[in-house]
Amino acid sequence: KNQVEQSPQSLIILEGKNCTLQCNYTVSPFSNLRWYKQDTGRGPVSLTIMTFSENTKSNGRYTATLDADTKQSSLHITASQLSDSASYICVVRGPMFSGGYNKLIFGAGTRLAVHP
Amino acid sequence: GAVVSQHPSWVICKSGTSVKIECRSLDFQATTMFWYRQFPKQSLMLMATSNEGSKATYEQGVEKDKFLINHASLTLSTLTVTSAHPEDSSFYICSASPGQGSHEQYFGPGTRLTVT
Numbered sequence: 090k091n092q093v094e095q096s097p098q099s100l101i102i103l104e105g106k107n108c109t110l111q112c113n114y115t116v117s118p119f120s121n122l123r124w125y126k127q128d129t130g131r132g133p134v135s136l137t138i139m140t141f142s143e144n145t146k147s148n149g150r151y152t153a154t155l156d157a158d159t160k161q162s163s164l165h166i167t168a169s170q171l172s173d174s175a176s177y178i179c180v181v182r183g184p185m186f187s188g189g190y191n192k193l194i195f196g197a198g199t200r201l202a203v204h205p
Numbered sequence: 206g207a208v209v210s211q212h213p214s215w216v217i218c219k220s221g222t223s224v225k226i227e228c229r230s231l232d233f234q235a236t237t238m239f240w241y242r243q244f245p246k247q248s249l250m251l252m253a254t255s256n257e258g259s260k261a262t263y264e265q266g267v268e269k270d271k272f273l274i275n276h277a278s279l280t281l282s283t284l285t286v287t288s289a290h291p292e293d294s295s296f297y298i299c300s301a302s303p304g305q306g307s308h309e310q311y312f313g314p315g316t317r318l319t320v321t
Binding site for chain 1 (some may be wrong): 246299310312317
């Protein structure tokens with residue numbers, strides 16, 4: 090079964106600290122993996138996208154890693170800010186379905202709270 | 206670029222009434238639009254996929270007669286929740302894809318529906 094699992098479910102850190110969020114997937118065939126940030130009451134915003142051959146991708150203070158062999162990804166946030174408080178969702182583009190589009194498989198997300 | 210808007214951003218309606226939610230791609234033509242539903246503390250669940258000018262494809266368990274989708278133009282798709290009930294209260298998010306070889310999905314900001 091195609092699944093994306095994230096850990097931890099929630100996380101509280103102090104402003105300025107670093108943190109790492111985990112994503113394990115069993116999606117096959119694999120096309121790419123994205124990390125999204127979703128603020129409360131808003132739609133998801135893409136942070137990074139990684140294909141099979143990429144190991145690391147950075148976007149400012151966000152660094153994503155991908156190990157396609159173990160089917161694991163992580164999102165590292167450096168020097169956290171209060172505005173980083175949000176849900177972070179790992180999304181894997183999976184098998185193609187009718188209509189020619191690859192289905193997006195969503196993780197449940199990690200809710201991050203950054204406290205002053 | 207690649208901006209998707211939704212209207213309204215939030216709506217409250219009485220049980221038994223119908224509600225229409227609009228999804229627009231502002232700066233590109235969307236061959237395909239997707240509708241998702243998100244319950245509190247859960248991830249996005251795909252409801253249906255719609256291609257311009259054709260009938261929507263609904264995911265298993267989603268009632269097509271209750272959630273009417275119209276994709277009449279390349280920049281507009283609408284989701285109508287008919288005879289809404291309190292259990293339909295949720296966060297509805299659309300995404301749009303330009304097609305033509307691009308499988309990117311750009312997400313809208315979401316619509317919060319509360320049925321009283």
